[in-house]
Amino acid sequence: MKDITVVIGNYNYARFLREAIESALANVHANARPGYDDRVRVLVIDDGSTDGSRAIIESYGERVSAVFKENQGQSSVYNLGLSLVQTEYVLFLDSDDILYPDAIGAVLRAFESGDYAKVQFRLDVIGEDGVRTGVRVPNSTPPSDCAALLRRGWLYPSPPASGNAYRVSALRSVFPIPMSLHHRKAADFFAIYGIALTGAICALDGALGGYRVHRKAEDKRSASLGQAGLSLGNCEDVSEVELSFPWRWETLRHMIRTRLGEDLPAHFIDFSYEKNRLCVRLYEASTFERWRWLMFESHRYFASVLRNPYWSAGKKLGALGLTLMCLIPGRFVNRFALRYISNPAARLATRHPATARG
Incomplete structure (x- = not known):
């Protein structure tokens, strides 16, 4: 035992x-x-x-x-x-x-x-x-x-x-x-x-x-309007996640190399990280900026969806559909889609608004 x-x-x-x-x-x-x-x-x-x-x-x-x-x-x-x-x-x-x-x-x-x-x-x-x-x-x-x-x-x-x-x-x-x-x-x-x-x-x-x-008091006040509502975690907002993940991966590579004698790839692939990058770039962005992201900056994001080894085909299609909603003109749709992609709690709020407020 x-x-x-x-x-x-x-x-x-x-x-x-x-x-x-x-x-x-x-x-x-x-x-x-x-x-x-x-x-x-x-x-x-x-x-x-x-x-x-x-x-x-x-x-x-x-x-x-x-x-x-x-x-x-x-x-x-x-x-x-x-x-x-x-x-x-x-x-x-x-x-x-x-x-x-x-x-x-x-x-x-x-x-x-x-x-x-x-x-x-x-x-x-x-x-x-x-x-x-x-x-x-x-x-x-x-x-x-x-x-x-x-x-x-x-x-x-x-x-x-x-x-x-x-x-x-x-x-x-x-x-x-x-x-x-x-x-x-x-x-x-x-x-x-x-x-x-x-x-x-x-x-x-x-x-x-x-x-x-x-959340901190200032996050609670801004959650309905700003990026605070995009993140499920307590310690970091979506902008901090984008900045912190690369050096975490590099540190992990160093630890694995020195302790286990293995070399991990120089770059990691993770939908959680890519959806944070998506939110930082597209939340409250203009229609032009959203389409510019699609044309020039979306490769890693779509790779994390389409090549995801943990997801079913249905889940991949759902993620793609929500992502395309981010390109529709109108900030209401943009906010809805990004919050639904980014934060599981936002999905619950969409289905049960009274419960989410309580």
């Missing part, structure tokens, strides 16, 4: 932290064995919070292990957490997300059913109040052997950080993440894609946790 550590990385999320810790501890109780140490251990790493996080963490006493460190970013939390865990497996839970009580049991059963380097599961997208929106991520299921496609540059469908559990020895063969100002965020990118080259991946169909979407 193998054990797992849930590492909760936190920075100034006191308003969500207790719920994250409680969700991890619920999994401790659900997987406890009489007469043995708990199969599930909880480690909370606070990355220099200045809100009330420390008091919340300390209130749990010996129920959790705690580390308080200076602020260095998410990558430093992953590096430190991976160096501290003493279990066979690890799951990095963001402190604004939650696990369902049966999550870790399902993950451990999956690991024990085969020789997997990673087990991933879908996450329900939840609002700031914790209510499920009806959206789940990711939308597509990857094959068990993602390495072959990654070696061709394809980024496989994966949930955000909290939906991934790793074999510690496999992740250590790729880590640590090089630390710099650029590498403070998005540590899960290097774990999610680096791990694929170390072994098979098991993708569970069910949702076993919640991915919380919340």
